[in-house]
Amino acid sequence: MSVTREAMLESWEQPSWVEQLNAWDGVWALLVVVGSVYAWWLYRSYMDGYEVAIQIGSTLALIVWGQYWKPARLFTLAAAVLAVLALWRYGADYELRKTSFWLKYFLESQAAFMWMSALYVLATPTYFAAMFTRSEFVGKTATALTWCATVMGLTGLLVRWRESYLLGADIGHIPVSNLYEVFILFALITALLYLFYEDRHRTRSMGGFALLAISGAVGFLLWYTFDREAHHIQPLIPALQSYWMKIHVPANFIGYGAFALAAMMGTAYLLRAGAESRRPDGLLARVLPPLDLLDDVMYKAIALGFAAFTIATILGALWAAEAWGGYWSWDPKETWALIVWLNYAAWLHLRMTKGWRGAPMAWWAVIGLFVTLFAFLGVNMFLSGLHSYGSL
């Protein structure tokens, strides 16, 4: 709901969704459409019919998203502008990334990811500081840091997309094709989900916990970059050369991100519940986010994650039917996706039908993250199967 509580109390009639539209919404829609058409015109030679359909779908989704959640507009716009600057600076010369000042230190995908990493890692203690000091200013700083990190992350992904084409027209592909790239996606999506709940619930007290998960991902990313040199753009193996990748992977990562957020809310819940039972008037019991808020966000995140994961798994099955000769092969990755899904289905049932709340559900959400993490990382590390291109 995008009407403030005051406005609702005031109005006798609740304006409908359409009545709430204003000129800015029109401007937004127009901007998105123009940008999308321009991008299509530039890159249409690389796209097949399905990909154009996906682009149209994404365009509409972006319009609706910006309408539903206003901050998404500035965010998308900022990343788009930065990415366009980078592309313009690049022209057709990939080597410029080593010499052009702005590319090298700011906009080249690797540089952008480093900025993203640094800002997320900075935002984490800042959120905790805001929680303990209850300082509005520190809190705003933390939010700003997170937004900036997310903008840099998205910019980096967009630029990397183009860079892969600069490397060779036959190499180019959307940067969601290996573990390195999807980890960035994971950080971004988790951050956006968190920022959404921060905005809707008007509290920054959950921020430290959400950012902790993101910082963990950043830590992995840095290890993966510096120790394993995984950041190089690799061409796509034949099995991944499909438009399905563009929708299957992002849908999965909305799921992973949401489950990670839920687990962090669960952690905060357990900490607060523990603090309250030990010292009800202690510092922790006062500054940690309230239990009902955590419970609510945890449920919403799991519901959203479950919905996204349902779609992702279905898309995966449809893709498998096209690439592997069957919509279901009991491949380890598929099977683990099913396990994750069943796990959260059980969670949702207990909550919806048995009315379970509180610490057990929080514990379950935390454990759920480990199950999810295994599906996401463990399978690639320990098990072999058709998805094995994601190995470490």
Add this chain to the structure above:
Amino acid sequence: MNDTAASPPSGRHTLSWVVLEFLGSMNLAITLLVIVAVASVIGTVLQQNQPYPDYILKFGPFWFDTFLQLGLYDVYGTGWFISILAFLILSTSVCIYRQAPILWREMTRFRTQVRLDSLRGFHQRAEWQWLNQRPDAALQAVTDLLQKRGYRWQVADHGDHQVVAAVKGRFNRLGYLLTHTAIVVIGIGGLLDGNLWLKIKEWRGELRIETRDLAARDLPPESRLAPGTIPAFRGNVMLPEGSSANFIFLRVRDGFVLQELPFAIELKDFQVAYYDTGQPKSFVSEVLIHDQEHLGDQPLAATIRVNHPLVYSGYAIYQSDFGDGGSKLDLQAWPLAAPRPEPVAAKGEVGEALKVGGSSGALTLELDSFRLFNLLPEPDAQPGDRRFRNFGPSFGFKLRDATGEAREYFNYMAPVQMEGRWFHISGMRAQPGDPFIYLHIPADAKSSPERFLRFNARLRDTDWLRQRFEHAPVPGENADFQRDFNRVRLNLLELVTQGGFNAVAERAKAVVPADRLQEATTLYLNIVRDTLAEVFVEILREEGLAVEQGIGEQEEAFFNDAVSALAVLPTYGAPFYLQLAGFQQVEASGLQITRSSGAVVVYIGFALLTLGVFVMFYTSYRRLWIWLADEDGATRLALAGVANRRQIEFADEFAGLAAALERRVTGRASSESINQEVSESCR
């Protein structure tokens, strides 16, 4: 929603009721969800459907057998796993059966029988007593409000009071039906596509799984399936270029059956393309479908790529594998253990086994593979350096002795440059899992291994060696010493050619006291080296090189490399070096052909599930009750509400409703008479 499912009038707990109660219970559902999840883990930890010998090797015979009995090599096809799934589907069906009437009522009827007391027990509630207000005016305000907010309602007059029951978001209740029906539908569709049909046929004795290694044409009829006998299967065939097949193999446990196709598929051409970095870029099969009945004499031409299958009359044909289709190889076998330096020519096809004579009995030469490209990381590359190089064609073979032991070899056709010098490279391993040991044969000026092989042959030519060294003068020493020295070095040479340099060290250990071992070993090795050098110079002289002034840098490097290669030879284990002199490549494409009649059912289930999940999560079923009574000229109005989702949002909505209602009735913004509690926790 909770377990308010229809229970029969008390006392009539019939058996069927008890069974339904059990099957449809939430606890069973949750337990089954968790069990399926846990059971699924097994199949991901233990690699499925591997050849049985691999499992025996891994687990030993006892555990192999135990796991086999439990069906752990094909968990998802075993009876117990399928039964759990079936139970889950059954339980979900029962659940739907029992919930559907309740949902129907919730969607179509209004519950207007409520007591004021129970409304006062709601979390979301408000109550007013308005003086100077008439109930019908209040009722008008209520219905106006409900109308504006999109609620549907019904008014019931109970004489002394009226009740308005209102609902919004009825379709949320459909979400439950859609998702749960979807589970059942997907489950049934999946079952239709599983190995059920094969199991039934096998169980009825109409099908026998073939475990022998037979060619397709030798397969007995009870291991063949005619087209259309089973509605779903997944099988493979490997087609060499230029050949065709009208059948595929279905793998079952440790054997297979043959599925005949109503058409033949011919592979015209198979292509693999690579990126500059060496990774494969595309696998493309050009095929022809021959189907006399439907196509007549005109075959259907099609291109099959990964991610781009061909669907022909309900059969989907996928690019799934590739291999060699019997490339023709021209080979030259250079003896390694005999004094002869001339190669023996041979011809073979990949997949063929040739009989060859060896010094220690007959050997079988199995030609296993041929590869046109070998894009590998640059051998001299630094870590992080991602350069690749094409090492050119290569082939692999096994040498199997009479006892069945085999060594595996892997030879490149062309010499490979390393550190500025060129080598013919051959890899060898004695066990399948071991890393390859490489023999680097230095290439001569003609890029041939010939010089090294002549050198090696000469070292095994005992007559020649005796002639050359028996009476060789040793400057500054007497005749006795000369004779002893020459005998020693002939012995040492023989040791080296049979057992490598280690054998020399071993010999030293055997005959020299420990305190002088170091010194003696060094001495022996120097003697060997000098003698090898003399033989080598001899070879160069025979090639017509001028060696009187000493040998050049290049020859010296060659000599050093040759000595290194000699050191590896005793472990190499083959009586010859097999050189690839020419080839004619024949590729093969691995095609997977499937039929899945249940796919449509499953896809319908997918659509229901997607729709259902969103309806369920993102709509909310909200109910409001308004209780109205005239109390001696004053109006008592109680408002209560409940939502099944989005509680925090509903609390806001409810507060807005209450405030709006009050303002509408009284013309005031808010009042103390509001007695409302916005709950923070849900139900």
